Amino acid sequence: xxxxxxxxxxDHLRRIVQSAEPEDPRYRIVETLGQGGMGTVYLAExxxxxxxxxxxxxxxxxxxxxxxxxxxxxxxxxRLEHPxxxxxxDAGRLPDGRVYYIMKxxxxxRLDEYAEASASLQERLRVFERVCETVAFAHAHGVIHRxxxxxxxxVGQFGEVLVLDWGVAKVAALTELRPPESAARGTxxxxxxxxxxxxxxxxxxxxxxQARGEVDRVDERSDVYALGGILYFLLTGQSPQTWMGxxxxxxxxxxxxxxxxxxxxxGLKALSAEPQQRYxxxxxxxxxxxxxxxxxxxxxxxxxVAERLARWAWWYRVPILIVAAYLLMRSLLILWQRR
Amino acid sequence: xxxxxxxxxxHIGGWQDRFPSTRRSVIEAARGGDAGxxxxxxxxxxxxxxxPAYKYIRVKWQTGSEEAKDLTQGFLAVALEKGLIxxxxxxxxxxxxxxxxxIDGYVANERKAAGRLKRGGExxxxxxxFEAADRELSGNGLGADPEACFDRECLRSLxxxxxxxxxxxxxxxxxxxxxxxxxxxxxxxxxxxxxxSYEQLAAEVGLPVTQVTNYLAWARRTFRRCVMDALRxxxxxxxxxxxxxxxxxxxxx
Numbered sequence: 109x110x111x112x113x114x115x116x117x118x119d120h121l122r123r124i125v126q127s128a129e130p131e132d133p134r135y136r137i138v139e140t141l142g143q144g145g146m147g148t149v150y151l152a153e154x155x156x157x158x159x160x161x162x163x164x165x166x167x168x169x170x171x172x173x174x175x176x177x178x179x180x181x182x183x184x185x186x187r188l189e190h191p192x193x194x195x196x197x198d199a200g201r202l203p204d205g206r207v208y209y210i211m212k213x214x215x216x217x218r219l220d221e222y223a224e225a226s227a228s229l230q231e232r233l234r235v236f237e238r239v240c241e242t243v244a245f246a247h248a249h250g251v252i253h254r255x256x257x258x259x260x261x262x263v264g265q266f267g268e269v270l271v272l273d274w275g276v277a278k279v280a281a282l283t284e285l286r287p288p289e290s291a292a293r294g295t296x297x298x299x300x301x302x303x304x305x306x307x308x309x310x311x312x313x314x315x316x317x318q319a320r321g322e323v324d325r326v327d328e329r330s331d332v333y334a335l336g337g338i339l340y341f342l343l344t345g346q347s348p349q350t351w352m353g354x355x356x357x358x359x360x361x362x363x364x365x366x367x368x369x370x371x372x373x374x375g376l377k378a379l380s381a382e383p384q385q386r387y388x389x390x391x392x393x394x395x396x397x398x399x400x401x402x403x404x405x406x407x408x409x410x411x412x413v414a415e416r417l418a419r420w421a422w423w424y425r426v427p428i429l430i431v432a433a434y435l436l437m438r439s440l441l442i443l444w445q446r447r
Numbered sequence: 448x449x450x451x452x453x454x455x456x457x458h459i460g461g462w463q464d465r466f467p468s469t470r471r472s473v474i475e476a477a478r479g480g481d482a483g484x485x486x487x488x489x490x491x492x493x494x495x496x497x498x499p500a501y502k503y504i505r506v507k508w509q510t511g512s513e514e515a516k517d518l519t520q521g522f523l524a525v526a527l528e529k530g531l532i533x534x535x536x537x538x539x540x541x542x543x544x545x546x547x548x549x550i551d552g553y554v555a556n557e558r559k560a561a562g563r564l565k566r567g568g569e570x571x572x573x574x575x576x577f578e579a580a581d582r583e584l585s586g587n588g589l590g591a592d593p594e595a596c597f598d599r600e601c602l603r604s605l606x607x608x609x610x611x612x613x614x615x616x617x618x619x620x621x622x623x624x625x626x627x628x629x630x631x632x633x634x635x636x637x638x639x640x641x642x643x644s645y646e647q648l649a650a651e652v653g654l655p656v657t658q659v660t661n662y663l664a665w666a667r668r669t670f671r672r673c674v675m676d677a678l679r680x681x682x683x684x685x686x687x688x689x690x691x692x693x694x695x696x697x698x699x700x
Contacts (some may be wrong), residue, residue, distance in 0.1 A: 112579065114608050117634055118599070121606050124633060125674050125696050136664050137658050153660065167697070 127314055141296035145273050165208040175207050182209040183273040184251055192242030193272050193434035214270055220263035232342045233401055238269035238274055241392035247328045251278030256334035257313040258341050312347035316381050331382040336378025343367040370400055474542055474683040477532045495681050498580050499600030500550055507593030508554050516577050522553045537684045541691055548596050602695050609673035624652055629666035
């Protein structure tokens with residue numbers, strides 16, 4: 109055989125060489141699932157329990173901050189037991205020092221791919237509500253995600269919705285997440301995890317205060333902004349930052365005329381530049397989306413009388429049509445009897 | 448999954464154990480030892496670097512195929528005649544970088560002289576398949592960044608050597624099915640959608656899917672070892688080996 113390696117095979121072989129081999133014989137790498145900002149996710153086999161798992165391995169061992177961030181991500185996820193967050197089973201270090209953690213293997217599509225594959229608006233909103241609820245749960249446990257975007261949401265084969273990539277999350281209650289040894293060394297409990305001026309996250313979905321590196325101002329409403337960005341994407345197929353310019357955000361209806369006005373208002377409220385003008389929480393945002401889905405008035409939009417009537421008529425369109433049809437038939441019958 | 452297979456396949460001991468540092472550097476061998484050793488070391492170096500050198504000359508110096516062939520052969524001859532390997536110092540740069548700088552110097556001189564003599568006739572080199580190198584360069588390869596192209600070609604050459612070493616290891620160990628699976632799955636282009644599924648492979652070789660993934664895991668582990676062995680051979684010091692592993696492969700060795 110003459111070994112000849114084309115470009116695609118070259119990249120594949122490079123990934124094989126990079127792929128992790130855990131010291132623990134319990135996990136065996138099967139193949140690479142994807143590359144993220146921090147590391148690589150592999151499909152691995154748990155040879156003890158005979159099940160397939162996902163293994164996330166940090167790229168490189170030199171960066172102590174990245175190592176700590178990865179371990180913190182594992183601890184954050186382990187703490188957040190929720191159907192919308194992938195459970196972590198195990199964590200450790202490879203022989204070469206790289207950190208890894210093992211999580212449940214989820215098969216599905218990223219939200220951006222899912223939305224592009226002709227999911228209906230109602231279905232997209234159902235997924236969006238689940239995302240909001242998961243984020244609200246994390247907020248209730250003192251965790252701000254800080255990197256919400258469609259690429260970090262996965263929709264499973266059975267419609268389950270999972271929020272991924274908690275690597276840059278901000279944790280309010282640090283003490284519960286710290287390993288016992290670091291606590292014993294006397295690390296200050298209130299030490300900020302991200303220095304002021306440090307910018308973490310994805311620019312397209314990043315709220316202004318986060319983009320300016322104002323770490324102290326990043327709170328639940330920063331995630332609300334990113335959720336607004338996700339809703340914007342679900343309505344327009346574009347990320348909000350793409351359209352951010354001097355005149356401000358382009359309203360979704362200018363990009364997609366079929367976007368409902370009330371939904372547009374919800375998205376724009378969540379995407380307000382000033383945190384005080386956004387929804388106070390992800391739960392409040394989810395509630396407003398649920399109101400829209402059930403045909404009720406939404407907080408983000410003040411309706412005129414005509415709009416209210418139109419919404420009412422649309423929501424009760426079936427009984428209205430039945431009554432109208434009955435009245436029409438009845439009138440025709442009366443006219444026919446009089447002839 | 449059979450228990451004995453699990454025990455056999457899983458090897459504990461860390462990367463240092465898997466990538467033993469006992470292999471001798473061919474750069475060191477090419478600089479000293481007896482004539483036979485030197486010749487063998489030279490052949491290994493040429494096998495590893497002629498193709499990256501040829502493609503680099505084509506991309507960086509925008510030469511035609513024929514001119515690049517002459518320059519490549521001329522460079523290899525000059526490198527041997529003038530003792531470029533002997534003059535290499537591990538303190539200055541990696542061998543790969545040194546080689547690239549030597550190629551640049553050589554081609555610049557040749558261009559300046561503008562009357563190139565054909566060299567290389569008196570030396571015996573390994574067969575250089577320039578047509579295969581040209582096929583690999585087709586597409587947008589000629590417009591690439593020359594240094595990135597050289598690095599990528601060095602990596603390609605390293606992998607090609609490692610594949611041959613893996614094949615030899617599998618044949619010696621009576622694990623031809625392992626290599627066949629590796630060849631069918633990992634050496635098949637995923638872009639063209641030709642890569643078979645594990646289930647298809649299992650049906651082809653008449654093994655359960657779990658055994659197919661076990662065999663592939665063994666082959667990949669052995670391939671990794673072959674890659675690191677080949678890289679160790681092509682570097683002059685432990686420090687350079689680690690730096691090259693990080694730069695070319697993105698791993699800590």
